[in-house]
Amino acid sequence: GMPLRVAQRLPVYLRHLRELSEMGVERISSAELGALIGVTSSQLKQDLSYIGGFGQQGYGFRVDDLYEKLSQVLGLDQRCKLILVGAGNLGKALVNYDGFRRLGYHFVAIFDNDPATIGSRVGVMEVQHVDELPNYLRSYRVDIGVLTVPETVAQEVAETMVENGIKAIWSFAPVQLRLPGHVLVEHLHLSDSLMSLAFRLHYRRQQ
Amino acid sequence: GMPLRVAQRLPVYLRHLRELSEMGVERISSAELGALIGVTSSQLKQDLSYIGGFGQQGYGFRVDDLYEKLSQVLGLDQRCKLILVGAGNLGKALVNYDGFRRLGYHFVAIFDNDPATIGSRVGVMEVQHVDELPNYLRSYRVDIGVLTVPETVAQEVAETMVENGIKAIWSFAPVQLRLPGHVLVEHLHLSDSLMSLAFRLHYRRQQ
Numbered sequence A, B: 001g002m003p004l005r006v007a008q009r010l011p012v013y014l015r016h017l018r019e020l021s022e023m024g025v026e027r028i029s030s031a032e033l034g035a036l037i038g039v040t041s042s043q044l045k046q047d048l049s050y051i052g053g054f055g056q057q058g059y060g061f062r063v064d065d066l067y068e069k070l071s072q073v074l075g076l077d078q079r080c081k082l083i084l085v086g087a088g089n090l091g092k093a094l095v096n097y098d099g100f101r102r103l104g105y106h107f108v109a110i111f112d113n114d115p116a117t118i119g120s121r122v123g124v125m126e127v128q129h130v131d132e133l134p135n136y137l138r139s140y141r142v143d144i145g146v147l148t149v150p151e152t153v154a155q156e157v158a159e160t161m162v163e164n165g166i167k168a169i170w171s172f173a174p175v176q177l178r179l180p181g182h183v184l185v186e187h188l189h190l191s192d193s194l195m196s197l198a199f200r201l202h203y204r205r206q207q
């Protein structure tokens, strides 16, 4: 398969290309674009070979063409359907965020097990009981399962998702999930990000 | 200064060491630990040189000793004080998350400009008007400013933080902040994470 790091860099290239396009930049060399995100020109070209070998046209790339191509490949023009389990603080923030919708990622159903939450509205959806999850997944096509339940139940909820056909999970729970090899998992560890900032600050203060 | 990537990897080592310790593993070689996070043994040793050159003791490292040392360096034993601006969906989720508190990161004040939000309780704090931010920062020591306001106002709020002494910002707003070189910024782009997962899924389906 493709190296995880490539998959992690492509959205970053996309974001920089969007900004360059908004600033009216028409062309950029692989060295310049690589420098924006911290990779060598040859690493960048190697990364781009995964999107169908986008060739350089004269001096570097045409920003808008590469942006277009990357958007397609990153699925920005396809409706990507997400379900979410764990309609708590973080879950509600994610479902209410229209930034994801603008990129083509749509929440189609939300589940929880707390009677106080079930039946309440989040965005345009009503929270359903998590016991309905297997039925839902067997009736409707879903691309990604988002896991925002407490760490104590993350493993079992992830297993329910996978047993009912989910092949990709976006998890915020601070546990290592143990799932079959064919399941793609993306862990977002918010605390890693905060810790690395705190460390950089601490290190700088010691200089 | 230190390379950003090192600062980003150290919390990941920490997380793996905690898990190893919980599983009762006493020693690990630099090659094994590196493999857990996807770096070579020599990269790992280079990374560890930033925490005061933690030496290998016989076969590899003692897991608990390295975990201890990394925790100190990542500030887990120090109260790190955070303020947050933008007490909306995401801001409230972050303030209410006790995972950060357990790691030693404490929110000390929250600010917003919405009359409907100001004065309401989030966690144990009352949301203050963002006009109070300069006074607050000049009266109390704060380590990190967390930015969870809409992208349209992110730059101006970040500037207010910096003008009043904040040296490190954790930003969730999808804009490139333009700040003086001495300010450390950690952008958490949730959409990058989701996009990389969607791409891996798309790529796999095409195989």
Ligand SMILES: NC(=O)c1ccc[n+]([C@@H]2O[C@H](COP(=O)([O-])OP(=O)(O)OC[C@H]3O[C@@H](n4cnc5c(N)ncnc54)[C@H](O)[C@@H]3O)[C@@H](O)[C@H]2O)c1
Pocket (backbone or CB within 6 Å): A085, A086, A087, A088, A089, A090, A091, A111, A112, A113, A114, A117, A130, A147, A148, A149, A150, A151, A153, A157, A172, A173, A174, A189, A190, A191, B093, B094, B095, B096, B097, B099
């Ligand atoms: N809030 C943050 O900023 C943050 C940061 C890092 C990690 N996390 C992680 O994200 C997850 C969610 O955090 P949160 O702050 O939203 O917590 P929360 O307690 O507000 O939300 C958890 C939700 O999951 C529901 N739930 C519990 N068991 C369930 C089950 N078996 N099936 C379905 N739903 C169930 C609860 O009823 C609740 O609504 C946690 O694993 C947390 O460790 C959160």
Ligand SMILES: NC(=O)c1ccc[n+]([C@@H]2O[C@H](COP(=O)([O-])OP(=O)(O)OC[C@H]3O[C@@H](n4cnc5c(N)ncnc54)[C@H](O)[C@@H]3O)[C@@H](O)[C@H]2O)c1
Pocket (backbone or CB within 6 Å): A093, A094, A095, A096, A097, A099, B085, B086, B087, B088, B089, B090, B091, B111, B112, B113, B114, B117, B130, B147, B148, B149, B150, B151, B153, B157, B172, B173, B174, B189, B190, B191
């Ligand atoms: N919610 C998510 O999952 C998510 C994901 C990715 C990025 N983000 C980004 O995080 C930020 C917050 O997202 P959200 O979903 O919590 O939005 P939100 O609209 O729920 O919260 C924004 C808050 O900022 C406050 N605010 C606006 N202008 C202000 C000012 N000048 N001073 C102080 N407070 C001000 C608003 O009153 C509101 O309470 C946004 O930049 C968003 O793009 C959010």
